Amino acid sequence: MKIDAIKNGIVIDHIAAGCGMQLYNMLGLDKLDCSVAIIKNAPSLKMGKKDIIKIDSHFDVNLDIVSFVSPEATVNIIENEVCVEKRKTELPERLVNIIKCKNPRCITTVEQEITQEFVLTDRKKREYRCIYCDTKAEVNR
Amino acid sequence: MRNLINILDLSVEELDELIAVADDILEDPDKYREVCKSKILATLFYEPSTRTRLSFESAMLSLGGQVLGFSEASSSSAAKGESVADTIAIVSGYADIIAMRHPKEGAPLVAARHARVPIINAGDGGHYHPTQTLADLLTIHHEKGRFDHLTIGLCGDLKFGRTVHSLIEAMSRYEGVKFVLISPEELKLPSFVKQEYIKDKKIPYVQSTSLDEVIGTLDILYMTRVQKERFFNEEDYVRLKDSYILTTEKMKLAREDMIVMHPLPRVNEISTAVDDDPRACYFRQTYYGKLMRMALIMKLLDLKV
Numbered sequence A: 001m002k003i004d005a006i007k008n009g010i011v012i013d014h015i016a017a018g019c020g021m022q023l024y025n026m027l028g029l030d031k032l033d034c035s036v037a038i039i040k041n042a043p044s045l046k047m048g049k050k051d052i053i054k055i056d057s058h059f060d061v062n063l064d065i066v067s068f069v070s071p072e073a074t075v076n077i078i079e080n081e082v083c084v085e086k087r088k089t090e091l092p093e094r095l096v097n098i099i100k101c102k103n104p105r106c107i108t109t110v111e112q113e114i115t116q117e118f119v120l121t122d123r124k125k126r127e128y129r130c131i132y133c134d135t136k137a138e139v140n141r
Numbered sequence B: 001m002r003n004l005i006n007i008l009d010l011s012v013e014e015l016d017e018l019i020a021v022a023d024d025i026l027e028d029p030d031k032y033r034e035v036c037k038s039k040i041l042a043t044l045f046y047e048p049s050t051r052t053r054l055s056f057e058s059a060m061l062s063l064g065g066q067v068l069g070f071s072e073a074s075s076s077s078a079a080k081g082e083s084v085a086d087t088i089a090i091v092s093g094y095a096d097i098i099a100m101r102h103p104k105e106g107a108p109l110v111a112a113r114h115a116r117v118p119i120i121n122a123g124d125g126g127h128y129h130p131t132q133t134l135a136d137l138l139t140i141h142h143e144k145g146r147f148d149h150l151t152i153g154l155c156g157d158l159k160f161g162r163t164v165h166s167l168i169e170a171m172s173r174y175e176g177v178k179f180v181l182i183s184p185e186e187l188k189l190p191s192f193v194k195q196e197y198i199k200d201k202k203i204p205y206v207q208s209t210s211l212d213e214v215i216g217t218l219d220i221l222y223m224t225r226v227q228k229e230r231f232f233n234e235e236d237y238v239r240l241k242d243s244y245i246l247t248t249e250k251m252k253l254a255r256e257d258m259i260v261m262h263p264l265p266r267v268n269e270i271s272t273a274v275d276d277d278p279r280a281c282y283f284r285q286t287y288y289g290k291l292m293r294m295a296l297i298m299k300l301l302d303l304k305v
């Protein structure tokens, strides 16, 4: 399979295999007009299999979302077909308005304007909890 | 500390401070009669809980303060769709401190983020109820004289009983504490509570389905209600409910100095004949609850005698 190289844009590489689509949705890439490619299960020396997303514009990628979905992922900024910057992501301490609490008894489910906020409670397990009800964030990664 | 949302907002030292004040109030309540003169406590109860509300109001009145508020959502602006944030912003102008009960988890934290005065969580759904835990802790302090080296039996509904979870959380901070978890299979302590507060902290525990078998090992027996609604069928409920009812016969198997606690209200899980046993301290427990609420109000308002 061949995907054309990007002239100016962003390549999110080393996404854990199977997480590409979720990342695509959470970053809101469906709303972009430019071409976006998701490559699933690309062979990787380091990871065995990986997903890759290529965006044909200088979209402002929310690094918190990237590292939340797939902490190993790297964000590469491409200019004139050359990678000019590699952004390594780091697991964020807080996730603000990135995911929603699924606990039906949580105050955020009845009062929509409240900021959705999760805090990192276990770095090793990559576990986040809702600051209001302490429910663990559900992610299918 | 400005608000009390979760019992762990209080350090062990702050807890000791509150207990010292509560002790002093118990000794000489007159000394405290005017501490909160000209202060107002708002009790915002989005769901009814008469006992908790009365305890807060009695606490404030005994400190010489005044109270206002509502006792259910239908009689408040929430019925018209006002957000917690808006209500709190408004009430912050009417009161010096707010005690709030809400059926949704986390509502008091939302309140705390919008309030200009201290917020006390008076219960948020099945989540936290820190002032009940304060009452429990003062009871243990007074009746047992210590927090460490105690074997604490928790009996009944350990699955949904939030007071049980908070008490475990609070007591797991002391040395030499051991838990005995007594419940039917259906109402066992949730695994995340067991993992976080007991196993991770390497605290010894015993799990049992029989109160008779373990009651003789306990320093404290904390009883909770086994509610019919928690069972899938009537049969299981009828089969199980008697094993978790405390009777005078079962009390004969207990130590002379064991104490019986209960967050109340009780239904039938403690037979009324046990009330006369000096080891039964659940009614004293409610009074301790009021004293701790008094101490807490003073601390949050930064008032001293």
Ligand SMILES: [Zn+2]
Pocket: A101, A102, A103, A106, A107, A108, A130, A131, A132, A133, A134, A135, B106
């Ligand atoms: Zn929540």
